[in-house]
Amino acid sequence: xxxLWQALVQAVNLIVSLxxxxxxxxxxxxxxxxxxxxxxxxxxxxxxxxxxxxxxKGKRVVINVIQTFYSLxxxxxxxxxxxxxxxxxxxxxxxxxxxxxxxxxxxxxLIMPVLTGMAIGALSGVDKAIRDTAISSGASxxxxxxxxxxxxxxxxVGALILGFGRAISEVGxxxxxxxxxxxxxxxxxxAISLETQRGELVLSxxxxxxxxxxxxxxxxxxxILLQRY
Amino acid sequence: MKSLVVYRVxxxxxxxxxxxxxxxxxxxxxxxxxxxxxxxxQPSADNKSAQATAFPVIPGTPRFKIxxxxxxxxxxxxxxxxxxxxxKANVKLDIVYAGTxxxxxxGKRGDVDALVVHDPEAEAKFIADGYGINRRSFAFNHFLxxxxxxxxxxxxxxxxxxxxxxxxxxxxxxxxxVKFISRGDNSGTHSKEKLIWQAAGLKYEDVxxxxxxxxxxxxxxxxxxxxxxEQGAYILADISTFLAYxxxxxxxxxxxxxxxxxxxxxxxxxxxxxxxxxxxxPTANTFINWLMSDDVQNTxxxxxxxxxxxxxxxxxxxxxxxxxxxxxxxxxxxxVK
Numbered sequence: 001x002x003x004l005w006q007a008l009v010q011a012v013n014l015i016v017s018l019x020x021x022x023x024x025x026x027x028x029x030x031x032x033x034x035x036x037x038x039x040x041x042x043x044x045x046x047x048x049x050x051x052x053x054x055x056x057k058g059k060r061v062v063i064n065v066i067q068t069f070y071s072l073x074x075x076x077x078x079x080x081x082x083x084x085x086x087x088x089x090x091x092x093x094x095x096x097x098x099x100x101x102x103x104x105x106x107x108x109x110l111i112m113p114v115l116t117g118m119a120i121g122a123l124s125g126v127d128k129a130i131r132d133t134a135i136s137s138g139a140s141x142x143x144x145x146x147x148x149x150x151x152x153x154x155x156x157v158g159a160l161i162l163g164f165g166r167a168i169s170e171v172g173x174x175x176x177x178x179x180x181x182x183x184x185x186x187x188x189x190x191a192i193s194l195e196t197q198r199g200e201l202v203l204s205x206x207x208x209x210x211x212x213x214x215x216x217x218x219x220x221x222x223x224i225l226l227q228r229y
Numbered sequence: 230m231k232s233l234v235v236y237r238v239x240x241x242x243x244x245x246x247x248x249x250x251x252x253x254x255x256x257x258x259x260x261x262x263x264x265x266x267x268x269x270x271q272p273s274a275d276n277k278s279a280q281a282t283a284f285p286v287i288p289g290t291p292r293f294k295i296x297x298x299x300x301x302x303x304x305x306x307x308x309x310x311x312x313x314x315x316x317k318a319n320v321k322l323d324i325v326y327a328g329t330x331x332x333x334x335x336g337k338r339g340d341v342d343a344l345v346v347h348d349p350e351a352e353a354k355f356i357a358d359g360y361g362i363n364r365r366s367f368a369f370n371h372f373l374x375x376x377x378x379x380x381x382x383x384x385x386x387x388x389x390x391x392x393x394x395x396x397x398x399x400x401x402x403x404x405x406x407v408k409f410i411s412r413g414d415n416s417g418t419h420s421k422e423k424l425i426w427q428a429a430g431l432k433y434e435d436v437x438x439x440x441x442x443x444x445x446x447x448x449x450x451x452x453x454x455x456x457x458x459e460q461g462a463y464i465l466a467d468i469s470t471f472l473a474y475x476x477x478x479x480x481x482x483x484x485x486x487x488x489x490x491x492x493x494x495x496x497x498x499x500x501x502x503x504x505x506x507x508x509x510x511p512t513a514n515t516f517i518n519w520l521m522s523d524d525v526q527n528t529x530x531x532x533x534x535x536x537x538x539x540x541x542x543x544x545x546x547x548x549x550x551x552x553x554x555x556x557x558x559x560x561x562x563x564x565v566k
Contacts, residue, residue: 086339086340087339088338092339179326181324184323197303198303198451199454
């Protein structure tokens with residue numbers, strides 16, 4: 001258990017000394033996960049709204065399917081995307097395998113169900129009375145929808161943070177699609193996995209602490225922004 | 230009235246969705262689309278379009294991808310050699326860490342341009358099937374059998390095949406005392422292990438199914454050594470990884486002599502005529518010749534001396550490899566074209 005303390009000290013050391021490799025890996029992790037969550041959000045929040053505001057046959061089934069995919073294993077996503085973007089796969093010509101873009105694709109697919117499902121949940125959580133009040137007080141449907149989205153903002157941001165967390169903490173897809181190439185596709189989780197394999201347990205733990213630190217900073221910033229508006 | 234509202238809300242959200250889809254496509258598309266796929270597949274045209282998408286990329290530097298056996302990575306040798314090659318060939322060298330089995334699969338799919346592996350039989354098949362060309366050897370070391378210092382199966386000093394037989398019998402008799410960690414990942418080391426079981430007169434399938442003493446880890450060399458250390462198990466390891474992990478693991482070398490223990494590291498290019506997507510043959514050839522060059526051979530001869538008191542790998546240059554099974558002179562001196 002002594003390792004935990006050493007790891008904490010080393011994590012602080014790595015951050016304070018601005019260790020170039022650790023900074024680079026951390027920034028890459030942040031960049032890849034942020035890109036994934038942004039792209040996924042662009043699709044999923046409107047998709048969630050579409051499903052929520054529209055009554056259609058089989059809506060429950062669609063929601064059930066989406067919720068089932070919450071448990072999509074990261075390695076399965078990795079393998080699936082791998083077969084598509086491998087040079088001998090259908091999108092091989094794009095030369096995407098073993099690049100950061102490949103990791104982003106995998107992570108987007110991974111977090112899409114969570115984000116869509118959470119967006120539906122967020123909108124459902126808004127009191128029906130708000131919508132009715134808005135409409136009865138003469139708001140157009142666009143205005144009513146905006147009012148509902150606004151009321152749901154806390155839950156939506158919660159969903160974004162959850163999606164970001166799933167992206168930055170997953171290792172299966174990042175390893176299989178990025179290849180853990182030093183200086184190019186190595187992110188915090190794959191670095192932790194490699195250093196653990198090498199028996200550098202303290203360094204691994206330190207990187208883990210840095211990862212948690214990044215997640216904390218992101219969540220705090222999101223919440224501060226949220227409270228402003 | 231209500232349905233009308235629902236309909237309008239629906240229409241607005243569809244509009245938003247379409248707008249977002251478009252935006253998303255543009256965003257996602259612009260990065261890779263900026264580099265049109267090199268459709269020609271000419272082996273002579275080095276792949277300049279592989280400079281791919283994202284941070285931190287130096288535009289214009291092609292990326293040359295290789296898959297390498299885990300031992301060369303776990304020992305840190307690649308970290309050391311990588312910048313040397315990048316400077317020499319003016320490419321970004323992307324190293325994917327994979328056991329020989331996985332590396333050959335990446336090669337077949339054309340996902341890498343060259344392979345560094347150590348499984349003579351699998352390599353021969355790979356080449357016979359037309360996937361690999363220009364194979365050369367560039368380094369060698371030996372395997373060893375390590376285990377708990379107490380040596381509960383009593384194998385110290387035996388020939389490897391007899392030792393395996395003894396571990397098998399003792400493990401079957403009492404799996405709490407005697408365990409064996411197998412890589413179990415179709416790596417070169419795993420192939421060597423199967424060869425030794427065969428030499429011991431045992432069928433590999435029987436060994437696999439003979440009980441809990443036989444542990445298939447499915448991990449790289451370093452992780453398996455850590456596992457053997459945790460479980461007090463026997464293990465077949467290459468001496469280089471063993472040395473690099475010596476301070477971290479609690480297993481002792483028990484057998485270091487044996488005809489079957491020779492381990493030769495080979496490099497080869499992916500054949501662009503068979504694997505249409507392999508486009509960097511010229512760079513792969515440069516890479517192969519570079520590994521045989523005095524520069525690299527001398528580096529290999531000294532790598533690890535300061536830290537471990539002896540080199541981790543042996544270069545082939547100078548004819549240091551003299552036992553049966555060593556590569557022929559031409560296999561490590563004649564440059565490829």
